[in-house]
Structure formats: C-alpha cells, structure tokens
Amino acid sequence: MSNATATVATRRRTRRAPRLSPLGWTGLVFVLAFALLAVVGPLIAVDPLARTGGPLEAPSGAHWFGTDNLGRDLFARTADGARLSLLVAIGSVLAGLLVAVPLGLLAGYHGGRWIDDAIMRTLEALQALPVFILALFILGMLGNGESQWGPVTVGPAAKVVLLLALSFLPYFARVARAATLVEVQEEYVNCLRVVGVPRWRIVTVELLPNVLPPVLVQAFLWVGIAIFSESALSFLGLGIQPPDPSLGNILSGATSYLMLGAWWFSIIPGLVILLVTIGINLLGDEVDRLLGNGR
C-alpha cells in the first residue's frame, strides 16, 4: 500500500463526529432537559388536575415546584404543560411541512413561471399577517373552546396546531422553494428529463430528498418558536383552556400571585419556556455551523 493510500485509509478509520461548541452543548442540555420534563415528568408526577396540597405552597419535598393557587402540584402541571406544548409544537411544524414542502417544491420546480408567482404571492400575503392577529381573527370566529366541524370535534389544542401550521407555511415553503431552485439547476435533473423520467418522479424521488435537509433544519428551529407561540396564545387565553395545563396558561394565572410572594408559580414555568427556546436556538445555530463547515 502506498503512503497516500495508507493516509487516506487512516483518516477514514479515525474520522470523528463533529464537535459541539460550548454553546452547542448548552443548547443540547437545555433541550434534553425539556424533553425529559415533557416525556418523563408526566409519568412520575401526580394528577395535574387534583388538589394535592394547600394553595400557593412553596417548593418542598412533597411538591418540587410548589403548588398553584388551587393547591395543584406545579411540577405535575408544568410537566404536563411541557408535554402538551411540545406535542402542539411538533404537530404544528409537521402539519406546516406537510403542506409547505409540496408547495415549495412546486413553486421551485416551476421557478419564474405563473405557478411560482401564484403560490409565493399568496404565501407572502399570509406572512404579512402577524400570528396573534390571525389567532384573534380565527379564534374570534370559531371560539376558543371545542367546535364541531361536521362529524369531527376540534378541541383547543387542535385549533392551535392548525393556526400555527398556517402561520408557518410561508417560511417553510420559502426554504423548500429556494432549495428546489438550486437543485433544479443541477445537471442530473436535465439528464432525467432527457431520458424521459416523469416529472412527478423527478420531484418526489430525486429533488425531495435533496431539498429536505435545509427544510428540516429550519423546522427544528421553528419547534422552539412554536413552543413559544403556543405559550403566548395560551397566556392570552386563545390557546389551551383551563383546567388543562399549558405553560402559557399556567403563567397567565400566576402573574397576579407574585405580589403575594408566590414566586415559584410564575418563575418556574417561565424559566422552562425561556430555557427550551434558548436551547433550540443554540442547537439550531450549532447545526447551521456544522453544516456550513461540512461543505
């Protein structure tokens, strides 16, 4: 074996995983802590709706995060709220991707033509609406409780998922379109056209796998935004309704008790929202950095 070949073989055997920066590790820790709280917390906590203590008890061995104004365990409610926030966030991002990626692919594949214009102008009009104004409008018409849409009962959580998915469409579609525009310029696409591969197969089998990575990075970042948005909607009374806990509606009920000295009631759920949002942002920046270095 030549020296050059040996060097390459050595490098292959000893290639290391990308190293995270300190901020990346910080983000990862925050996100994992939130995931642990959301996934494991509800399994080990008491019933978040039951009154298991006195009102506004400080954190203790019996109630790790204290109790709320109705004597309910705040750890249980925060964990349940975190789980619900995470489910709503992931659901809204997935629902948004389900619609936005095909739209972005279609617009990018027909880049510059009327289909592209029609799709992107419509999405830009949607993007012009702030999400909270959109929420007020939609929930003002539908109400913030359960609604009957034909045979289907749509609850507050489902409404929030659909609302957030709608507001995310322009952003995901734009990323998908941009990635598609780049891929469509590649030689292999022309070759596929020349040999007679159907358009739908080019888009779904060839373009889609190459377009997905940047879209998924964006989607990951938007999970953090979705968690924050869901919390904000619930804080304003437009999202998850009591007695079901959500990080936002816990905070909403807690602010008036700061003056009574019940700092845990608002600080702890607020910290959870803050840390997961920061964590996802830091991780997203880290992924961006690593992908950029890899090219």
Added chain:
Amino acid sequence: MSLTSSSFSRRRFLAAIGLVGAGTALAACGGSDSSGGAAGNLTPQQGGNLLIGMPAVSDYLNPLVATTSAVAWASAPVVESLYDYDESMKSVPLLAAGEPEISADGLTWTITLKEGVKFSNGDALTAEHVAAVLKHVSNTKAYSDWTTYFAYSVADAKATDALTVVITLAAPYGILRSLLNNLPIVHKDFIDKTDTTMGTGPFVVGSVAQGQKVELTRNAGYHGEAPALEKVTFTAIPDAATRTVSLRSGEIHVMTDVPPDNVALLKKESAINVHVVAAPISILSYFNAKKGPFDNVKVRQALAHSMDRAGVNEVVYAGTAGIGQGPAGPALEGHNPDAALYSGTPDVDKAKALLAEAGAGAVEFTLMVSSSSKELTNAAQVLVEGWKQAGITCKLDIIDGGTWISRWMAGDYQMAMSSYSTGVSAGKTAFPLFSTYVSTNAMNYGYANAEVDKLLGQAWATSSDEERTAACKQADALLAADAIAVPPVYPSLIIAQRTDVTALDAGQLSLSRLPAAGAQLMA
C-alpha cells in the same frame, strides 16, 4: 478594558456587583407603604378628590342603560331615586315626599314629589321627569337593563300635575316599592344619552375619558346636605395587582373588586381597611332540564350533594364566602340562614345512592362558564374535581362572555354557571335571581314547579316586605331541594380603602352600593 489592568481590579468589580445587589434588594423591600397614619390621629377634612380604582369604567355613564356595578357606582353620586335607605337601612322618601298611595286593587300608585328639588342644571324636578323615566324603563324596546324589572308590570306612568306621578300597573306589583329605592331619576332630556347623565345628586359629571376615567365635581346647588368632597374620580385599573399596588402606595384611596386571596395581605397593612361584606352577589347555576342528564331531579341532586363547597370557599374565595345552599344569599330576602340541605364537603355516598336510584350509570356532562370571571373559572375547576369523587365526569367549557350569553339564551348547554350582582338594581330583593326559575320564563329550560310559580307570583305582588320575604324563603327552599339552583358559595363584596378616608358605610356596601359621595378625606 482588560480584566488584569489596574484600573479595573477584581475587588472593584465585586464591590460594584455588591452595590448593585444591595440597591436592588433595597428597592424590592420598598414596596410596602406606611405613609398612612393611624386613623385615630386623622380628622375629616373639607374638599379634596376621592380617587377610586375599579377594574373598568363603563363606556356608558347613563345609569338607565345598564345595571352593572361599573355604571351604577360612577353615576350614583350624580343621580338619586324616589326612595333610599337611611343609616338604619330603613327605606325612606328621598325625592318623593312620602309613601306612595296605592289603590285598593293595587293597580294605581300615586307618588307626590318633594318640593324645591332641582337638577344640577337648575331645572326643577317635576313629575314629568319621573314619568319619562318610568315610561322609558317600561318600554320593551328601550335600550335598558331596567326593563327586566318594569317592562311587563308598569302599564303607564304620567304626571297629573307638577309634583304628582300616577303609575298604572298591569297587575299588582308590590315589589315596585323596593325597586323604586334603586331606580335613578334622570333629567328627561338625558334619558337617551349614553355618554353622560344629569340628576339631582350631590355631584355632577365633570371630565370623562371614555372607558378610562370619570371625574365628578361637587354640585353647588344640591338640595340636601352638601358633600365634603370637592371631586370624586373613578379610574379604570384592569389589573388587580396594579390596583392593589396603587392602593398601597396611596395613588388611589379606594379599591373595588379586591381579589379574595389579597384580603389577608391587605389586612396586614395599618393604612388600609378591608370591607368583606355579604352583598347581593350570587353564583347562578342553570340546568337544561329539557334533556339528559339533568332532566332527572335525582341526577341534579347527586351533583348538588357532591359539590365541594368548602373547597371553593377555601381555595378560590380564601374563606371570604359563605357555604351555599339555596340560591338566595345572606344579603337577600328569601335567604334561609338555617338551611343545611347540602354539606360543605362532597357527600359522595349520598351522591352515588342518588345516581343509583336515578339509574343514571356514569354521568358525563359539560359545564359552561364564562372566562370573564376568574373566581368562577377557578371555582368550576374545584367543583370538577369534587364531582370526580362521586364518579361524575364534568368537562369544562370556558368561553368568552358574549358566546356564553348567546348559548345560554339559546339553551345550548347542559349546565351553565355565571355570577350575578343584583344589588344596584334590585337591592335586597331576590326578584332578578328567582325570576329565571319561573316556568314561563323564556330562559327556563325544562324546570317547572307550580308551587314555586305560585310563591313567586305572591312575592312580587304583595306590598308587605314580611310576606314577600316569607314567600321567597319558601321558594328558595324548594329551588334548593329540586337542585335547580345550587350555588356553591355566596361570594362577598370586598372593597379596600385607605384609613385616610372616612370608613365607607357598611350598610350601603351590603346593597352592593359604593357610598363615595358621603366619604371624606382625612388629614
């Protein structure tokens, strides 16, 4: 700047952090107000501006439009009624010269007005103004909450001379005498105005910032004893915590709608008095008895027996409320103080036995609550957990006030709850509270009890307070036993004031009135 340079030593850095931390701690400790002296060292003064903080200042200033506390409290110093309560809470003539003369058949009431009373613009109070007000509130098409009380009972009202009003009734309506304690007499040219009002009271409307602030100034031509205050200002401070801070710091003198869980904190302050008063504030429960599961009285009774009343009182109302039995609370005619039909804690065995008798199986229902009342929303959450113990599953439907009203009027609910403050319009009478349960009421969905109908008919027809009270008590007991009107608690009216203001009259507070006009600042 380098951390190693001599101009920025580690020691200096730590000292700076320590100073900032100490400053922050001092600032945090500075929240408690001790600027008010003990009341014993203060004497009432003439003049001054009484500042009152309320959750909202009504967009309407005309007290004939709405019977909410917000509009009633802001307009009460400006308008007066034909009769009022004296210091011993006895109803006495105010704008009337004496008691009404009632015909033998009870259908014609003649009221003579007091001479020499003027509106604040100098116009004399005449029978024409009184008749105009009565005609307005008895017109079913009028934009007025008062039609609830007068529309189908007062057939006509006219001035037979400058000081005599003759009221013709459709049927005997003895309760009219009580209602005339509260009906504001407004200048006839102001009846249809919404943003202002004019009356014969000790104050006149000054500057108004709609929805934010109402300032009243002293009426120099007031026919009665001149008020000590120069001005009274009502300010909207929607957030309760901000109202509390404003009261503690002296930015306002009186705070209304004190959250029950703030009472203990405020009572610790030497500069603040807290009034916790039984008043005509009720929690109304509505069952749609036209459909399951509440078409069965035993299911309703099971629900009533498994209500966690003590939990609601302790956790939501911080012990300031009374345990509920029948619909009439302690400040209302018809209250049964010795009633003990339902226990404070859920009687799970009794509830399960009743469900078994009803053959109901697992009961599931939806409770519709308006999001506009934080206490009611919290009470509903406590009740849900109590009912769970008896195997009753309740899903909460917390909706905005407008949707609640639409669905309530349409009967689109299984159970609904709302809070209702009736003192400013009905005083001590239980008329607005009980009327919904009369079988012919359009808002009554499926409940009919002939005995209740008869008793309430007698109660509203009689002119005797004692007869009315007795009839209302019996109706209250029947409504409780039928479990059609089962409030968990009787909330109290909670008002906080600074001790550098004379104490607000407890008797007036017990009618849900805010006696701002008679207060004095002290120094």
